[in-house]
Amino acid sequence: MTSNDERRQATATFDYSGSVVVVTGGSRGIGHGIASAFLEAGAEVVVCGRHRPPDPALPAVTGRGGSERRAHFVEGDVRRAEDAAAVVDEAIARFGRLDVLVNNAGGSPEADAATASPRFSEAVVALNLLAPLHCAQAANAVMQAQDGGGAIVNIGSVSGLRPSPGTAAYGASKAGLVSLTASLAIEWAPKVRVNCVSAGLVATDAAVDHYGGADGMARVAATVPLGRFATPADIAGLCLFLGSSAASYVTGVNVVAHGGGERPAFLAAAADQQPG
Numbered sequence: 001m002t003s004n005d006e007r008r009q010a011t012a013t014f015d016y017s018g019s020v021v022v023v024t025g026g027s028r029g030i031g032h033g034i035a036s037a038f039l040e041a042g043a044e045v046v047v048c049g050r051h052r053p054p055d056p057a058l059p060a061v062t063g064r065g066g067s068e069r070r071a072h073f074v075e076g077d078v079r080r081a082e083d084a085a086a087v088v089d090e091a092i093a094r095f096g097r098l099d100v101l102v103n104n105a106g107g108s109p110e111a112d113a114a115t116a117s118p119r120f121s122e123a124v125v126a127l128n129l130l131a132p133l134h135c136a137q138a139a140n141a142v143m144q145a146q147d148g149g150g151a152i153v154n155i156g157s158v159s160g161l162r163p164s165p166g167t168a169a170y171g172a173s174k175a176g177l178v179s180l181t182a183s184l185a186i187e188w189a190p191k192v193r194v195n196c197v198s199a200g201l202v203a204t205d206a207a208v209d210h211y212g213g214a215d216g217m218a219r220v221a222a223t224v225p226l227g228r229f230a231t232p233a234d235i236a237g238l239c240l241f242l243g244s245s246a247a248s249y250v251t252g253v254n255v256v257a258h259g260g261g262e263r264p265a266f267l268a269a270a271a272d273q274q275p276g
Helices: 005-011 029-040 081-096 119-141 168-188 206-208 214-221 230-245 265-272
Strands: 020-024 044-050 060-063 066-069 070-074 099-102 150-157 193-199 254-257
Touching: 020 029, 020 081, 020 119, 029 044, 029 099, 029 150, 029 230, 044 081, 081 119, 099 119, 099 168, 099 230, 119 150, 119 168, 119 193, 150 168, 150 230, 168 193, 168 254, 193 206, 193 230, 206 214, 230 254
Parallel strands: 020 044, 020 099, 044 070, 099 150, 150 193, 193 254
Antiparallel strands: 060 066
């Protein structure tokens, strides 16, 4: 749901030519937007997922003369440490280095915390907290040994900063990701910078389904001070910044991208009580 114009606007001030970027879960949704933005900025991009999508669905950009550059796909389940390492190994084998890792893979279906099975909860925590750690460990081993070090960007969620009813294990995992980010930033400095982007409501195909179509999306967007959902390009722009030399003194930070947050419920409740 990110237009070419939005993506070009996000990449206008960044030049990643000669850089190599890995985006986990980069073949759809927010990850697709992030991977596309890095491609647009000139990077070589590796994306991964549990199932290979059709090649036309992979992030791609069209350059001058009509030539196309497409992300390289690696199949793997980054909840497994060996698969996470294999994704990084493939990036090194193909391109010789790794400059930026974006830990984007994540998510969770709704589940009642009272009845969620242990297997379900363990899978949610594995995807949203342990997988970023596995990938970060593999990336750090490479970045520490190369000139220029590298940058890691973890994609979090406002669900980790406020109550997350219906997705309790997901929210707890994203809260843990913010803490993990701060700890790794200290342990791995100065060669590797580690930051987090906690995203609010983002317009993706999954969001359209979740909120019941365009009408539902409009009602929810009206609760955001900026009056709209974020686009994948909005999140991608932050990733481009945090991975670049423009953010060379930024590490251990959680950037909250939520359009101003949510109007406090008490304001709506008070308004309902006003006469007339």
